[in-house]
Amino acid sequence: MKPFHPTPKTLMGPGPSDVPPRILEAMARPTVGHLDPQFITLMDQIKSLLRYAFQSKNPLTFPVSAPGSAGMETCFVNLIEPGDTVVVCVNGVFGGRMVENVTRAGGTAVVVSDEWGKPVDPQKVEDTLKAHPESKILAFVHAETSTGVLSDAKTLCSLARAHDVLSIVDAVTSLGGVPVKVDEWGVDAIYSGTQKCLSVPPGLSPISFGERAIAAIEARVSPVQSWFLDLSLVMNYWQGDGGRSYHHTAPINAMYALHEGLLMLHEEGLAAAFYRHQSQHENLRDGLEDLGFSFLVEPDYRLPQLNTVRLPEHVKDEAAIRKSLLEKHDLEIGAGLGALAGKVWRIGLMGASACPKNVEKCLGALKEELG
Numbered sequence: 001m002k003p004f005h006p007t008p009k010t011l012m013g014p015g016p017s018d019v020p021p022r023i024l025e026a027m028a029r030p031t032v033g034h035l036d037p038q039f040i041t042l043m044d045q046i047k048s049l050l051r052y053a054f055q056s057k058n059p060l061t062f063p064v065s066a067p068g069s070a071g072m073e074t075c076f077v078n079l080i081e082p083g084d085t086v087v088v089c090v091n092g093v094f095g096g097r098m099v100e101n102v103t104r105a106g107g108t109a110v111v112v113s114d115e116w117g118k119p120v121d122p123q124k125v126e127d128t129l130k131a132h133p134e135s136k137i138l139a140f141v142h143a144e145t146s147t148g149v150l151s152d153a154k155t156l157c158s159l160a161r162a163h164d165v166l167s168i169v170d171a172v173t174s175l176g177g178v179p180v181k182v183d184e185w186g187v188d189a190i191y192s193g194t195q196k197c198l199s200v201p202p203g204l205s206p207i208s209f210g211e212r213a214i215a216a217i218e219a220r221v222s223p224v225q226s227w228f229l230d231l232s233l234v235m236n237y238w239q240g241d242g243g244r245s246y247h248h249t250a251p252i253n254a255m256y257a258l259h260e261g262l263l264m265l266h267e268e269g270l271a272a273a274f275y276r277h278q279s280q281h282e283n284l285r286d287g288l289e290d291l292g293f294s295f296l297v298e299p300d301y302r303l304p305q306l307n308t309v310r311l312p313e314h315v316k317d318e319a320a321i322r323k324s325l326l327e328k329h330d331l332e333i334g335a336g337l338g339a340l341a342g343k344v345w346r347i348g349l350m351g352a353s354a355c356p357k358n359v360e361k362c363l364g365a366l367k368e369e370l371g
């Protein structure tokens with residue numbers, strides 16, 4: 001056995017995205033203790049940079065020490081008590097996982113279904129909230145990575161407020177790629193991931209909870225079923241002037257990477273980052289359409305960072321093409337999921353991957369492979 005040296009790849013799938021050298025270098029800095037005063041200072045800076053990314057003043061904003069799925073679970077297990085009703089919008093894979101989270105936490109999921117490739121329909125959500133006045137929470141995915149669809153988070157969160165339910169928003173793929181306005185939209189609980197539009201290696205899940213969500217946690221009569229994700233315990237480590245106490249050993253070097261990635265986002269500015277995703281999407285779109293691909297999703301609610309395209313007629317063995325993209329061009333793109341498997345590709349332009357060099361590389365490689 002020898003040390004592992006992977007071949008550098010161009011990552012244009014549904015995540016992880018390309019990690020800039022600056023972030024990888026940050027990760028290689030000396031490991032310090034998880035209660036070292038220097039590390040506590042870093043934790044505070046991460047919280048403040050995350051508030052910038054989420055466009056929020058929420059004090060309860062920090063990264064959960066595990067990937068996006070753990071952020072999802074943190075929201076559900078802290079806000080649901082056995083017997084609670086949760087309206088869950090399902091228009092792709094990740095909405096389906098939310099349903100699973102609700103039932104495992106002892107809640108009852110009332111599902112609002114929309115076709116894969118379409119956004120969540122606010123009218124159906126409103127009708128469902130009216131029909132289920134016992135509902136405590138409305139949960140939906142802002143950017144569905146399985147299809148490339150953006151849902152109208154602002155409208156959905158205002159419906160949640162109007163019906164006095166809490167909102168849980170999946171912003172794993174949206175954060176850093178398209179606007180996510182936690183305070184302006186009145187989001188109650190939100191989670192994201194590091195390996196999509198933040199271009200940080202996978203393994204952490206930024207979350208943010210507002211006052212109404214915290215009040216719901218404080219009013220719980222039963223303990224949170226997960227010890228590790230119980231916010232009332234984790235917060236003794238992430239909050240508190242002066243005294244912080246051990247809850248778990250934070251993945252120290254992963255936090256260095258997140259800090260560096262968030263610094264880069266702050267230096268570029270949110271507006272510039274959103275513009276870069278959009279303009280690279282437009283370049284890729286034009287090139288793909290020239291090659292005979294067509295988009296699954298209408299332009300009005302199409303994600304710039306995740307391009308789901310139907311394959312040209314003459315392509316018979318799509319898996320073979322993805323294989324040669326990876327083997328001959330060191331280029332990774334994503335396959336279709338569920339009913340879309342074999343019919344579409346998902347080409348990501350997330351974070352640092354949303355650049356002219358990647359767009360050119362992808363179009364050039366496809367031209368060669370499609371003949």
Ligand SMILES: *Cc1c(COP(=O)(O)O)cnc(C)c1O
Nearest residue numbers: 067068069094143145172173193
């Ligand atoms: C990737 C993703 C997740 C899960 O994140 P992991 O880091 O893979 O656990 C959840 N929701 C959406 C929308 C995603 O794209």
